[in-house]
Amino acid sequence: xxxxxxxxxxxxxxxxxxxxxxxxxxxxxxxxxxxxxxxxxxxxxxxxxxxxxxxxxxxxxxxxxxxxxxxxxxxxxxxxxxxxxxxxxxxxxxxxxxxxxxxxxxxxxxxxxxxxxxxxxxxxxxxxxxxxxxxxxxxxxxxxxxxxxxxxxxxxxxxxxxxxxxxxxxxxxxxxxxxxxxxxxxxxxxxxxxxxxxxxxxxxxxxxxxxxxxxxxxxxxxxxxxxxxxxxxxxxxxxxxxxxxxxxxxxxxxxxxxxxxxxxxxxxxxxxxxxxxxxxxxxxxxxxxxxxxxxxxxxxxxxxxxxxxxxxxxxxxxxxxxxxxxxxxxxxxxxxxxxxxxxxxxxxxxxxxxxxxxxxxxxxxxxxxxxxxxxxxxxxxxxxxxxxxxxxxxxxxxxxxxxxxxxxxxxxxxxxxxxxxxxxxxxxxxxxxxxxxxxxxxxxxxxxxxxxxxxxxxxxxxxxxxxxxxxxxxxxxxxxxxxxxxxxxxxxxxxxxxxxxxxxxxxxxxxxxxxxxxxxxxxxxxxxxxxxxxxxxxxxxxxxxxxxxxxxxxxxxxxxxxxxxxxxxxxxxxxxxxxxxxxxxxxxxx
RNA sequence: GGAGUCGUAGUUCAGUUGGUUAGAACGCCGGCCUGUCACGCCGGAGGUCGCGAGUUCGAGUCUCGUCGGCUCCGCCA
Numbered sequence: 001x002x003x004x005x006x007x008x009x010x011x012x013x014x015x016x017x018x019x020x021x022x023x024x025x026x027x028x029x030x031x032x033x034x035x036x037x038x039x040x041x042x043x044x045x046x047x048x049x050x051x052x053x054x055x056x057x058x059x060x061x062x063x064x065x066x067x068x069x070x071x072x073x074x075x076x077x078x079x080x081x082x083x084x085x086x087x088x089x090x091x092x093x094x095x096x097x098x099x100x101x102x103x104x105x106x107x108x109x110x111x112x113x114x115x116x117x118x119x120x121x122x123x124x125x126x127x128x129x130x131x132x133x134x135x136x137x138x139x140x141x142x143x144x145x146x147x148x149x150x151x152x153x154x155x156x157x158x159x160x161x162x163x164x165x166x167x168x169x170x171x172x173x174x175x176x177x178x179x180x181x182x183x184x185x186x187x188x189x190x191x192x193x194x195x196x197x198x199x200x201x202x203x204x205x206x207x208x209x210x211x212x213x214x215x216x217x218x219x220x221x222x223x224x225x226x227x228x229x230x231x232x233x234x235x236x237x238x239x240x241x242x243x244x245x246x247x248x249x250x251x252x253x254x255x256x257x258x259x260x261x262x263x264x265x266x267x268x269x270x271x272x273x274x275x276x277x278x279x280x281x282x283x284x285x286x287x288x289x290x291x292x293x294x295x296x297x298x299x300x301x302x303x304x305x306x307x308x309x310x311x312x313x314x315x316x317x318x319x320x321x322x323x324x325x326x327x328x329x330x331x332x333x334x335x336x337x338x339x340x341x342x343x344x345x346x347x348x349x350x351x352x353x354x355x356x357x358x359x360x361x362x363x364x365x366x367x368x369x370x371x372x373x374x375x376x377x378x379x380x381x382x383x384x385x386x387x388x389x390x391x392x393x394x395x396x397x398x399x400x401x402x403x404x405x406x407x408x409x410x411x412x413x414x415x416x417x418x419x420x421x422x423x424x425x426x427x428x429x430x431x432x433x434x435x436x437x438x439x440x441x442x443x444x445x446x447x448x449x450x451x452x453x454x455x456x457x458x459x460x461x462x463x464x465x466x467x468x469x470x471x472x473x474x475x476x477x478x479x480x481x482x483x484x485x486x487x488x489x490x491x492x493x494x495x496x497x498x499x500x501x502x503x504x505x506x507x508x509x510x511x512x513x514x515x516x517x518x519x520x521x522x523x524x525x526x527x528x529x530x531x532x533x534x535x536x537x538x539x540x541x542x543x544x545x546x547x548x549x550x551x552x553x554x555x556x557x558x559x560x561x562x563x564x565x566x567x568x569x570x571x572x573x574x575x576x577x578x579x580x581x582x583x584x585x586x587x588x589x590x
Numbered sequence: 591g592g593a594g595u596c597g598u599a600g601u602u603c604a605g606u607u608g609g610u611u612a613g614a615a616c617g618c619c620g621g622c623c624u625g626u627c628a629c630g631c632c633g634g635a636g637g638u639c640g641c642g643a644g645u646u647c648g649a650g651u652c653u654c655g656u657c658g659g660c661u662c663c664g665c666c667a
Contacts, residue, residue: 032628032629033626033629034624036623037624038624038626039629052625054624089626115600116617118628121601125660126658127601180665180667181666224666226665226666350662451667561658567659
């Protein structure tokens with residue numbers, strides 16, 4: 001750099017520095033060449049400063065500036081100059097000043113970038129990922145990484161001040177049954193055996209509690225070999241924590257404080273804890289999902305009893321077969337077109353709904369609906385009353401088995417909210433969802449499976465149901481939901497071996513299998529395991545919401561495509577035959 | 591495993607019912623320009639229409655397959 005040293009960033013020059021000589025280093029964002037005078041917008045990750053090359057200041061330097069191109073890396077030495085009042089740029093933090101260049105060093109040239117970096121133009125994701133280092137130069141993307149840094153710092157500071165220890169856990173660990181598909185790593189030293197990458201440090205953090213560490217946290221990478229989504233990557237980051245000698249209330253308060261700190265210190269939003277709470281049963285009943293978006297209404301209303309003996313066969317038969325009939329009052333949507341209704345019907349069809357009955361309430365209260373004729377006046381009035389229907393309203397009904405009704409109406413209310421633009425990304429609606437079932441019946445495997453994970457404690461008063469009606473046992477698990485996204489979840493754990501064994505029994509895991517898969521945990525529980533519990537947050541999802549983005553890829557420096565590839569490095573890739581034989585792997589696909 | 595959608599210049603897109611030489615904007619290259627900040631003006635270059643078959647006198651356009659991006663279902667304790 002020829003003895004030059006950067007004195008300031010491209011964002012911290014103001015009128016107070018007028019007359020001072022500074023040296024900036026950065027990338028050429030744009031060149032405006034007027035022949036006589038040349039303007040360069042110089043960019044680094046902190047901001048943009050205008051540099052002026054004038055023949056009156058330094059003719060050779062001015063001549064040199066003609067050659068500058070986009071994304072060239074340069075060093076500029078010059079004097080800070082106040083801009084004439086009419087030429088200030090209010091869009092730039094440094095818009096009151098400019099640099100009169102007296103020296104220009106070309107630190108590196110650049111090819112013309114494959115896509116423009118200077119605006120918010122939508123560029124194909126493939127190209128952005130292939131040239132991610134260019135994509136990340138764009139101020140919006142840089143801001144996401146900066147936000148991520150600030151968020152992690154705020155969380156660490158909060159947990160450090162609450163006496164937590166940051167302890168690392170293994171990345172090469174043991175594959176365990178249940179849960180997501182594992183990423184496997186073959187062991188060279190132990191032919192035919194495999195490590196698994198952790199889906200979460202669950203067992204290790206429990207062992208740390210047995211070890212007396214009391215309060216543990218880690219910002220930790222986790223791996224799940226499942227199909228990707230906008231909010232799911234094969235590797236993602238958890239803020240993982242575990243505490244001894246606590247119960248639910250202490251964890252709720254701790255986390256509410258952490259969220260308040262996080263939101264204040266990153267985006268300057270003041271949250272107002274405590275957050276509302278809702279049981280799983282209530283969430284399913286009112287919203288049809290265990291992660292309700294509580295920013296808007298359109299709640300589900302049960303009509304099963306009201307239609308049990310009604311004249312509409314479709315509803316009656318569903319009820320007779322043990323199904324549900326539920327409805328949403330899309331208040332004020334009576335002007336939806338036939339196409340709107342068709343689109344919404346198609347939308348709920350993807351979630352298994354065989355139909356979507358609708359009713360428009362006319363000015364005189366009459367029903368405009370394909371199904372109006374199947375009901376008596378009394379039946380219509382009864383349902384309208386339950387739904388508090390008023391003229392101009394639009395009612396939607398779904399009749400089916402409970403899971404279908406709930407999913408269809410849950411997705412319907414989200415789609416309605418999107419269409420009506422009710423989703424304000426600057427509104428932050430938290431809710432704790434509690435009292436989850438401990439187990440659910442897996443139709444395919446013909447056995448019960450853990451809703452949360454197998455180490456979640458059952459609620460004391462439901463313990464006796466474990467052997468008789470396992471599906472009715474409630475757990476001490478909780479999720480924190482923000483704007484319809486599950487951002488974190490955890491539970492009070494089982495710390496007694498006898499209860500852990502009873503849960504394994506309910507899961508159909510026999511003693512031998514339990515010993516083989518989790519023997520180390522069971523043994524640890526016999527060596528003075530303290531009562532403990534914890535929670536883990538999906539850092540990427542949390543950041544997506546903080547950044548107002550709709551995919552976690554935008555808050556991850558180097559994410560993967562939906563096919564789990566990396567266009568930048570071309571991972572995954574083939575490996576040499578020798579590498580496979582060293583690992584005792586004998587591929588048979590060629 | 592399945593559904594949808596997109597793929598045309600470096601980028602973002604348009605391209606009619608299948609019809610002659612595939613367009614625009616931005617970017618790029620050259621020239622002019624002393625106050626711009628998405629500078630302006632003049633000129634120019636730039637295309638395997640993702641790939642492969644098929645239908646047709648003729649395919650960017652229709653059909654089938656395939657590859658890739660994205661969204662979703664299943665899956666994700």
